[in-house]
Amino acid sequence: MxxxxxxxxxxxxxxxxxxxxxxxxxxxxxxxxxxxxxxxxxxxxxxxxxxxxxxxxxxxxxxxxxxxxxxxxxxxxxxxxxxxxxxxxxxxxxxxxxxxxxxxxxxxxxxxxxxxxxxxxxxxxxxxxxxxxxxxxxxxxxxxxxxxxxxxxxxxxxxxxxxTARKLDPLFIYGAGHVGRALVKIIEHTDFDIHWVDIDEKRFPEGSTSNFSKVIALDPALIASHAPSNAYHVIITHSHPLDEAICFALLSKDQFRFCGLIGSKTKNARFRSRLSKMGIKAEQLKKLTCPIGIDEINSKQPVKVAISIAAQLSIWQETNGIRMV
Known part of the structure; x- marks a missing residue:
């Protein structure tokens, strides 16, 4: 079979x-x-x-x-x-x-x-x-x-x-590196309509894209600013300036369900400071989760980081979204 x-x-x-x-x-x-x-x-x-x-x-x-x-x-x-x-x-x-x-x-x-x-x-x-x-x-x-x-x-x-189908929540994943690839493999059959965004087509794995939409964008922040208001966002690009631009686009518009950023406590503090100086208000900054992932997983191996992020996404969806059974 x-x-x-x-x-x-x-x-x-x-x-x-x-x-x-x-x-x-x-x-x-x-x-x-x-x-x-x-x-x-x-x-x-x-x-x-x-x-x-x-x-x-x-x-x-x-x-x-x-x-x-x-x-x-x-x-x-x-x-x-x-x-x-x-x-x-x-x-x-x-x-x-x-x-x-x-x-x-x-x-x-x-x-x-x-x-x-x-x-x-x-x-x-x-x-x-x-x-x-x-x-x-x-x-x-x-x-x-x-x-x-x-x-x-x-x-x-x-x-x-x-x-005829389950209603899927839009999920935007920014970055097709090691963690991005592992994350998509884990969650591609869950209750998300996945939009996988990167600046370089070569970063995406070869093969079928039937379970996600591949988006090649010179300016991912522009994609973020036009995402639907009920979307989830996971920011895991190769570039801190790119991460920052996407965060700014999302937080300044302030129309999303959840937003998570990969990073350390130091990156979190620096980003919040820089975004605040760029005009993002304290209430908006509270809506940014960094580092994204569950506390119980501390490994930095890409696949375990992806598992941690996937768990965080599932928790967000189960506790804050209305699931169709």
Whole structure:
């Protein structure tokens, strides 16, 4: 079995388009009910084809059982698949399944044919809310087309309401050096829409950029000044003057969610002094986190610095942002 490399936080319909290829059908599995402890939350979903999967509903025996039933159902339907085939699985996460969670989950299995995916594909590049019937027969329909980030999946009597994608927070990472490269590898599949900024294209690693936007900018501070007001910013460039210019652009505009700067206590003190002389007020300076990263990690190895920054970002997001589950 091969795990799909498509961003798990991306649009699941786009992922289904990719997975189905020449296959007859793909199964869409989504957790529609959780009682007690479970490895994933309400609305967690995955796709299952004969040889690939996309995303996860928790791994372990739960996921294995769902995959087995999904592939069995696809084979039973065979070449007669016309879509709209569904089944609700009731799964107890106890000793019989080899799991210790102790909770119970319900998983909706939907078998999607080529025709089903083609019909849904018009929603593959945007966030809409779909109503998924629990029984076979009725088609999946659009319930809402707005991008309400506070919207949460929920179960109705005869259907389950689920957005086509998770709403991601914009994250601007300035610097494609050792720490930047390590950081992007760690967080590229989390709840961030990553904009990776550097002055030199050669600094970026070769290969796919499907999980982040690469931005080559002669003046990264200009990018910072035009970022959305709900963005997170991580400043880890190779240049202190460049770091300072980006900090000034962000703090002077004062429209961002979080701003973190790599550095020592000495760099922190010097930057605050210089920025203050440049006109940044004390209240604005309080919004700059330097050094960025959690206190428990003190190593200066690039990958550990990146882990520390990633942990800080996750804490910021979990405690201050409204997460869509």
């Amino acid at each position: 091969q795990k799909s490399l498509i961003n798990p936080n991306g649009n699941w319909i786009a992922a289904a388009n990719h997975l189905i290829g020449d296959e007859t059908a793909v199964a869409h599995a989504v957790i529609i009910s959780v009682r007690g402890s479970a490895p994933r939350e309400l609305g967690a979903n995955m796709l299952i084809s004969e040889n690939q999967i996309w995303n996860t509903i928790g791994g372990g025996s739960l996921e294995f059982e769902v995959m087995e039933q999904a592939r069995r159902l696809i084979k039973e339907i065979g070449l007669k698949v016309e879509g709209r085939n569904r089944k609700v699985l009731n799964l107890a996460l106890g000793p019989d399944m080899g799991q210790c969670c102790g909770g119970t989950v319900k998983v909706l299995l939907e078998i999607l044919s080529q025709a089903d995916i083609k019909k849904l594909s018009k929603h593959s590049k945007k966030l809409v809310v779909l109503e998924h019937p629990l029984k076979s027969g009725a088609s999946t329909e659009v319930l809402r087309t707005d991008e309400d980030k506070n919207f949460k999946p929920f179960l109705k009597k005869e259907s389950f309401i689920l957005p």
